[in-house]
Amino acid sequence: MPDATTHCDIAIAGGGLAGCLIALALAERQPQLDVRIVETGAALGGNHVWSFFDSDVAEADRWLITPLIVHQWQDYDVLFPKLKRTMSATYNSITSDRLDAYVRQVLPAERIICADVKDVTPDRITLGDGRTVTARLTIDARGGGDLSTLKLGWQKFVGQKVHVPGGHGLTRPIVMDATVDQIDGYRFVYCLPFDAETVFIEDTYYSDTPDLDVPAIRERIIAYAAAKGWQTNGGGHEETGVLPVIIGGDFDAYWRSTGSGIAKAGIRSGMCQPTTGYTLPDAVRLAARIAAHPDMTPAQFEALARRHWKARGYYRLLDTMLFGAAVPNQRYRIFERFYGLSASLIERFYAGQSTLLDKARILTGKPPVPIVRAIRAIWGLRK
Numbered sequence: 486m487p488d489a490t491t492h493c494d495i496a497i498a499g500g501g502l503a504g505c506l507i508a509l510a511l512a513e514r515q516p517q518l519d520v521r522i523v524e525t526g527a528a529l530g531g532n533h534v535w536s537f538f539d540s541d542v543a544e545a546d547r548w549l550i551t552p553l554i555v556h557q558w559q560d561y562d563v564l565f566p567k568l569k570r571t572m573s574a575t576y577n578s579i580t581s582d583r584l585d586a587y588v589r590q591v592l593p594a595e596r597i598i599c600a601d602v603k604d605v606t607p608d609r610i611t612l613g614d615g616r617t618v619t620a621r622l623t624i625d626a627r628g629g630g631d632l633s634t635l636k637l638g639w640q641k642f643v644g645q646k647v648h649v650p651g652g653h654g655l656t657r658p659i660v661m662d663a664t665v666d667q668i669d670g671y672r673f674v675y676c677l678p679f680d681a682e683t684v685f686i687e688d689t690y691y692s693d694t695p696d697l698d699v700p701a702i703r704e705r706i707i708a709y710a711a712a713k714g715w716q717t718n719g720g721g722h723e724e725t726g727v728l729p730v731i732i733g734g735d736f737d738a739y740w741r742s743t744g745s746g747i748a749k750a751g752i753r754s755g756m757c758q759p760t761t762g763y764t765l766p767d768a769v770r771l772a773a774r775i776a777a778h779p780d781m782t783p784a785q786f787e788a789l790a791r792r793h794w795k796a797r798g799y800y801r802l803l804d805t806m807l808f809g810a811a812v813p814n815q816r817y818r819i820f821e822r823f824y825g826l827s828a829s830l831i832e833r834f835y836a837g838q839s840t841l842l843d844k845a846r847i848l849t850g851k852p853p854v855p856i857v858r859a860i861r862a863i864w865g866l867r868k
């Protein structure tokens with residue numbers, strides 16, 4: 486049992502993806518700093534497989550993420566009713582198990598505090614059992630804020646690792662298989678071949694609602710595997726996700742919903758790719774930045790998140806069209822058209838770094854949604 490008060494340089498509330506990346510970045514680049522993580526769960530990182538393209542992470546920041554990679558492929562497929570394409574791009578997966586093990590390898594045991602955080606102020610984390618961790622800087626990375634301050638669609642999914650005795654035959658990931666029945670919005674299946682006999686199958690929905698019917702989706706995963714001719718022994722590791730797809734909303738209200746004057750990271754800061762709800766690329770960028778500027782103040786964290794929100798307005802506009810203009814079972818057409826565009830444009834899109842030309846290119850040509858509905862959606866749905 487540590488002392489009632491622990492003092493350190495930087496204290497991080499929440500040992501999920503963002504909190505752990507910051508701790509790892511500081512351990513590597515500022516080893517003189519005493520950095521503590523407070524995580525309520527028994528394991529750091531929860532229960533996730535996180536994936537990203539090489540192009541999501543700047544060359545200069547790769548040192549941070551490379552030790553966490555457990556699977557890597559050099560290309561991937563997308564499948565739509567009228568488009569089948571193999572894209573050449575390095576795709577990587579990291580798992581929460583690996584993140585947990587690596588953080589424990591890098592940080593001395595006393596730096597990881599397993600406890601529930603009750604309160605965070607700019608220089609103090611109060612734990613549920615009354616202990617406190619005081620620090621020059623605290624960073625709150627305890628997951629999402631009040632989502633009711635935002636206008637949202639949802640990307641939701643159930644993923645299962647399945648064993649296919651004799652082999653599944655996949656040599657590369659299928660990042661989107663949208664040839665499946667379109668149910669509950671835009672539906673696609675995502676497959677990661679972890680080894681010759683193991684494939685991670687995730688059934689995903691761009692839906693108007695956050696409700697996740699896990700038993701029904703499990704059945705669809707089994708049916709998908711059977712349709713592929715994969716005789717499986719049933720599911721192994723399972724994960725579920727309901728990620729916000731941000732259409733609009735009030736950044737200030739979202740930020741305030743988790744307190745003012747405090748440095749925040751991860752989805753709590755609103756820093757994500759609004760169309761995918763993915764946070765990894767921004768979490769790596771932020772962690773590398775903190776490691777280079779460990780004197781960042783809470784006001785600088787907030788200013789950065791606000792700039793980020795502003796810069797991502799274009800993706801929220803696309804989300805408005807996706808959810809407001811496209812008939813739910815026709816949403817796949819937007820992605821089908823998108824995947825016909827250039828490989829480099831697609832890479833920049835996922836990294837949240839589309840150029841002006843990319844933005845124009847995505848919106849020009851024959852629109853995949855009715856234009857009148859699109860205009861109505863833009864005026865009606867966005868704040």
Ligand SMILES: Cc1cc2nc3c(=O)[nH]c(=O)nc-3n(C[C@H](O)[C@H](O)[C@H](O)COP(=O)(O)OP(=O)(O)OC[C@H]3O[C@@H](n4cnc5c(N)ncnc54)[C@H](O)[C@@H]3O)c2cc1C
Nearest residue numbers: 499501502503525535536602627628726751752763764765
């Ligand atoms: C199943 C799944 C798969 C995903 N896959 C991808 C992907 O492939 N690529 C991608 O970029 N994004 C992905 N995402 C989206 C996003 O990147 C993740 O949700 C990511 O984990 C968010 O990171 P975070 O650090 O902000 O929050 P989290 O990783 O959720 O971390 C928050 C941490 O805070 C802890 N915590 C909360 N409350 C307290 C408390 N009171 N006291 C102490 N600790 C507390 C939690 O236990 C948790 O560990 C995925 C999300 C899910 C759910």
